[in-house]
Amino acid sequence: MNTQILLSAQTLDIQSCINWIMSPESGGIDVFIGTVRNATKGKKVLKLDFEAYEPMAISEMNKIAAQAFERWPVQKILIHHRTGLLQVGEVPVVIAVSAAHRDAAFDACRYIIDTLKQTVPIWKKESFEDGDVWVAAHP
Amino acid sequence: MNTQILLSAQTLDIQSCINWIMSPESGGIDVFIGTVRNATKGKKVLKLDFEAYEPMAISEMNKIAAQAFERWPVQKILIHHRTGLLQVGEVPVVIAVSAAHRDAAFDACRYIIDTLKQTVPIWKKESFEDGDVWVAAHP
Amino acid sequence: MKINILAFGVTREIFGSGEISLEMTNDATISNLKYLLEQQYPRLKQLSSYMLAVNNEYALPGDTIHERDEIAIIPPVSGG
């Protein structure tokens, strides 16, 4: 298998993501790691809560990986996404792409995170000191 | 310190690179990992030998990091490069960039590896079954 | 026919539940469903946007809904 998709309520294990993506055929690996930032537009973030429509989220992540394989000569694609409650500094998403040549790895990795943020049915609620907000829900 | 530059004859420790680059201020981290590929232009690669002009290599890597800080709103930059003999699958280079927003991390990481390959005085000799070649030395 | 609609994120809060039921005619479309939902839950009109999914695929306004389809309302996503 050259695609690994995971939706998990447990801490994402970056080292095992990297172990899985590395291979003797690859020359370049690009890894994107999202982290929970301590502030949004200057307001202190206390925690984030991620909710997913799980079967569709998995299906959409697989579609994005398939699109990336069609568009770039890449070898392996990994997309791991957290669900549940995350504290500041924790990792909601890890995307890793290996390729013989680095340009394809960079392009595909960036495409995957950009597209994931537009199409994968996962929602985050940011908790601030003065209340909670579902990100992007309202104009 | 927001820059970490290392030239080392020891195996690069990717997990400790990631531990160093992560921070509560960052929202996105891009990591590029070079690996020794088992083939170049269809020829089987046995091993690679990296040689560096060490003080100048360190100085040039610091310059590239400084340029990236000037051009993009990034928070931390790490550049680790191996010297000596590497087997297929081993890691010659790790570049990691953290930023509040992912576009800057992607752009800066790619700039750093592209520029490193053009300016940093490090040379690799590829060993094939029929002999050794200093990469890029001859037209 | 009776259809069930799964809800997530802000729409789960608007519905007050992760799943609601509606009665619709057999040839109902996604567009008809949106109309019904907005009639019953006017706060949906305040969202930046929302989509409907049928059997884990984003649906178009003209798509017809069948009994036993898995239907979900998808408010603006914000993963990553």
Place this chain on the structure above:
Amino acid sequence: MKINILAFGVTREIFGSGEISLEMTNDATISNLKYLLEQQYPRLKQLSSYMLAVNNEYALPGDTIHERDEIAIIPPVSGG
């Protein structure tokens, strides 16, 4: 003045050593040094390109060389 030139990669092999010495006049430039090197080591002309560095900085052809400068010949780099 006597100057020493550090060599790496393919140029170390061309020189047969990681460091060579040359005698030059006091106002010698990088361009003069290239001329001397290529005269003594014609295989340098077969390289894709090469640069000279003075005190850990890439040097320009017109730069003057001073005694005790750390000079290095930099064949095409291939790190990463």
